[in-house]
Amino acid sequence: MRNGGDLVVETLTELQASTVFGIPGQHALGLFDALTRSKLQFVSSRVENNAAFAADGYARATGQPGILFVSTGPGALTALAGIQESYASGVPMIVVSSQIPEAGLGGRRKGMLHQLDDQKESARNVTKSQETVHKASSIPYVIEDAWRTAMTAPQGPVWVEIPQDVLLQSTSVPPPGAIDMQLHQPQPHGGSIEQAARILAAAKRPAIVAGGGVHRSGSATEHLRQLAELISAPVICTPGGNSAFPYDHPLSMGGWIEDNYVTEALEDADVLLAVGTSLGEVSSNYYTLQPRGEIIQIDAHVRVLESNYSGLGIRSDASSAMQKILQALETSGDIPTSNWHGKTAEQFVADVRQRINDRLASQDLAHELGVMRSIRTALPDDALSYWDMTIAGYWAWNMWDARTGAMHSGQGAGGIGYGFPAAFGGAVGQQRVLAVSGDGSAMYSIAELAAAKQHNLPVTWLIIDDGGYGILREYMQDTFGEATATELARPDFVMLSESFGVPAVATNAAELETALQTAWAADGPNVVVLQTTLAMWQPTHQQSASTP
Numbered sequence: 001m002r003n004g005g006d007l008v009v010e011t012l013t014e015l016q017a018s019t020v021f022g023i024p025g026q027h028a029l030g031l032f033d034a035l036t037r038s039k040l041q042f043v044s045s046r047v048e049n050n051a052a053f054a055a056d057g058y059a060r061a062t063g064q065p066g067i068l069f070v071s072t073g074p075g076a077l078t079a080l081a082g083i084q085e086s087y088a089s090g091v092p093m094i095v096v097s098s099q100i101p102e103a104g105l106g107g108r109r110k111g112m113l114h115q116l117d118d119q120k121e122s123a124r125n126v127t128k129s130q131e132t133v134h135k136a137s138s139i140p141y142v143i144e145d146a147w148r149t150a151m152t153a154p155q156g157p158v159w160v161e162i163p164q165d166v167l168l169q170s171t172s173v174p175p176p177g178a179i180d181m182q183l184h185q186p187q188p189h190g191g192s193i194e195q196a197a198r199i200l201a202a203a204k205r206p207a208i209v210a211g212g213g214v215h216r217s218g219s220a221t222e223h224l225r226q227l228a229e230l231i232s233a234p235v236i237c238t239p240g241g242n243s244a245f246p247y248d249h250p251l252s253m254g255g256w257i258e259d260n261y262v263t264e265a266l267e268d269a270d271v272l273l274a275v276g277t278s279l280g281e282v283s284s285n286y287y288t289l290q291p292r293g294e295i296i297q298i299d300a301h302v303r304v305l306e307s308n309y310s311g312l313g314i315r316s317d318a319s320s321a322m323q324k325i326l327q328a329l330e331t332s333g334d335i336p337t338s339n340w341h342g343k344t345a346e347q348f349v350a351d352v353r354q355r356i357n358d359r360l361a362s363q364d365l366a367h368e369l370g371v372m373r374s375i376r377t378a379l380p381d382d383a384l385s386y387w388d389m390t391i392a393g394y395w396a397w398n399m400w401d402a403r404t405g406a407m408h409s410g411q412g413a414g415g416i417g418y419g420f421p422a423a424f425g426g427a428v429g430q431q432r433v434l435a436v437s438g439d440g441s442a443m444y445s446i447a448e449l450a451a452a453k454q455h456n457l458p459v460t461w462l463i464i465d466d467g468g469y470g471i472l473r474e475y476m477q478d479t480f481g482e483a484t485a486t487e488l489a490r491p492d493f494v495m496l497s498e499s500f501g502v503p504a505v506a507t508n509a510a511e512l513e514t515a516l517q518t519a520w521a522a523d524g525p526n527v528v529v530l531q532t533t534l535a536m537w538q539p540t541h542q543q544s545a546s547t548p
């Protein structure tokens, strides 16, 4: 017997989905039963928040939407903090939640299990669209629309909820058959492109900030490289945009967006091109950035345009806009020759990098730099890594050279516990993946060791144990002279991992590289515990902080 659940999985299959994340619940059983009649692979989690992170990690690794099945009420609500990350970072996801039976919808207080007054209203803050399905015949179309909405820039999560009885009722609605999967990404207006090309053609010191929007957009990284080279513009990537531009390119300022030598370079630019970034808190070095030149901002999200700095806002998919600017510049033949106060852009960039390195070398940071170096050296060039909100993660935002791989972090919404579940989502059907968490953030997702073991996912989880909420400890000590509520009782992470059947080893900074290499060569999930305290670098933004 086919039912509403079958229509969901048949449509997802037609849309090329292959993996579903989530946790079942009583109202969602029709959905999960239908999985047995499909080719979709189900990867379970132990907490919905983590299932959402896993779907996010999968989407970032594959470019396909993460599919998440959750149950009504508490299941749905528990997923929301994870979905917030995908919403903030523009990661495509289709969330299919069950709902109470039709008869209870509309805020009636029937006292049904899991009943909320208006479930989809709760999802509104963290999803691009929300739809309650009432009739089986609309299921294939709602799922198709959800896929289209999730995958159209600005990408993001969408919410579909289906009442228990609609999922369970037998149906004669046919499977959808082939679906036209062409997407129409938002295109820039010609007038804006011409103006952007004119501004760039007249630039003497153009510079580019590349954000996460570049990653989510077709061949945007290639167009970014061509454009930067054509106009000789120094490029800096935001944490979300890490590796959108090759880290070691002669025009790459590296990653130190939180160093005011980079801030000053961006302020000195007479034209600042921001692509796929809001120039938000971290990307503006905590709003200390005060650009003096003209700003061109390309983003698929109209609300991002000029949200922090005024300028020429271009609503577009990043790839299309950069390609069109390139064409306009090439057609006009008006190619600017950049001149950074008598230096070439490459010399200027080399100077900025040198000054940042000198600044770091002048602080007592050999231990931190050594740990980061060990992690990088232990991994192959094409490794994928997922970083939690932990001190090593903040270092990675600024100095991780992803080489031919990629790094991802939960920096969009900043919720802790992202690293491990996102990494095992990224590891589904892929090569081995690294997760990095602190002891505090690890506890959020520790239950997922069971999921990683169950699916034998190739994830190496580095847990850096500094005895508590290290970053908050630093902030509180600096601000109040003492830290409160930051010290934590922790389990023995090695013994705990082993109790899940996941091999684990304790290591120290000197042996970290070897420990990671050994873990990397093994099969299935494993854990490396590094007991150490990492410090932050001296922030460069605090003296001159001001909000635009």
Ligand SMILES: Cc1ncc(C[n+]2csc(CCOP(=O)(O)OP(=O)(O)O)c2C)c(N)n1
Binding pocket: 388, 389, 390, 391, 392, 414, 415, 416, 437, 438, 439, 440, 441, 442, 466, 468, 469, 470, 471, 472
């Ligand atoms: C869901 C959530 N709760 C609380 C916070 C606040 N928070 C930010 S960082 C942090 C500490 C993380 O500790 P740990 O993972 O051990 O990393 P460390 O700072 O020690 O390197 C906390 C509690 C948050 N970002 N997200």
Ligand SMILES: [Mg+2]
Binding pocket: 438, 439, 440, 464, 465, 466, 467, 468, 469, 470
């Ligand atoms: Mg810690």
